[in-house]
Amino acid sequence: xxxxxxxxxxxxxxxxxxxxxxxxxxxxxxxxxxxxxxxxxxxxxxxxxxxxxxxxxxxxxxxxxxxxxxxxxxxxxxxxxxxxxxxxxxxxxxxxxxxxxxxxxxxxxxxxxxxxx
Amino acid sequence: xxxxxxxxxxxxxxxxxxxxxxxxxxxxxxxxxxxxxxxxxxxxxxxxxxxxxxxxxxxxxxxxxxxxxxxxxxxxxxxxxxxxxxxxxxxxxxxxxxxxxxxxxxxxxxx
Numbered sequence: 201x202x203x204x205x206x207x208x209x210x211x212x213x214x215x216x217x218x219x220x221x222x223x224x225x226x227x228x229x230x231x232x233x234x235x236x237x238x239x240x241x242x243x244x245x246x247x248x249x250x251x252x253x254x255x256x257x258x259x260x261x262x263x264x265x266x267x268x269x270x271x272x273x274x275x276x277x278x279x280x281x282x283x284x285x286x287x288x289x290x291x292x293x294x295x296x297x298x299x300x301x302x303x304x305x306x307x308x309x310x311x312x313x314x315x316x317x
Numbered sequence: 318x319x320x321x322x323x324x325x326x327x328x329x330x331x332x333x334x335x336x337x338x339x340x341x342x343x344x345x346x347x348x349x350x351x352x353x354x355x356x357x358x359x360x361x362x363x364x365x366x367x368x369x370x371x372x373x374x375x376x377x378x379x380x381x382x383x384x385x386x387x388x389x390x391x392x393x394x395x396x397x398x399x400x401x402x403x404x405x406x407x408x409x410x411x412x413x414x415x416x417x418x419x420x421x422x423x424x425x426x427x428x
Contacts, residue, residue, distance in 0.1 A: 261414060302352055303407045303409070309361055
């Protein structure tokens with residue numbers, strides 16, 4: 201059973217960097233895309249970025265300048281950093297696995313990150 | 318403003334068939350496959366349909382997807398109370414350097 205679990209601080213101050221990690225269990229990371237999404241309270245889903253197990257990355261153009269995604273297959277996790285956060289970055293952040301052509305088949309439960317001083 | 322366009326709401330009575338539309342463009346739905354997600358309140362999205370019309374293992378065959386040109390549809394037959402949820406379409410978009418794009422979501426109410 202593939203399981204993904206997000207972890208990281210639930211509260212980040214404005215202008216600081218949000219850092220999240222997604223731990224993967226129950227499956228190899230090889231051959232898959234590993235993605236981050238977010239959902240502001242009461243709003244729809246937004247794709248943030250993906251990283252292929254080999255390290256190839258792709259970012260949402262609207263967030264590209266502030267986002268970094270990385271993977272450590274030996275530790276079976278991948279990470280997200282969002283710099284210079286504002287209140288608009290407050291959201292539930294989800295990590296997910298995807299096969300070619302999909303956006304995500306297995307998803308983590310999500311983690312609420314609030315940006316506030 | 319979402320790249321893909323969905324109706325904000327839909328409704329039906331138990332046993333009915335309901336369809337949810339998703340409109341895009343040549344750079345997303347027109348040239349890539351469509352995914353559909355179901356999101357129950359307070360939970361993570363669940364993949365319902367991939368590759369326009371394929372169901373992952375465990376998804377009931379009451380759920381079906383189709384695509385024509387730059388539009389796609391999700392159909393739910395034999396509507397059940399537990400189908401009350403938000404539904405999102407999604408696809409990759411070639412005009413945005415292969416970015417993932419979503420519809421704004423459709424809230425399905427079972428009357």
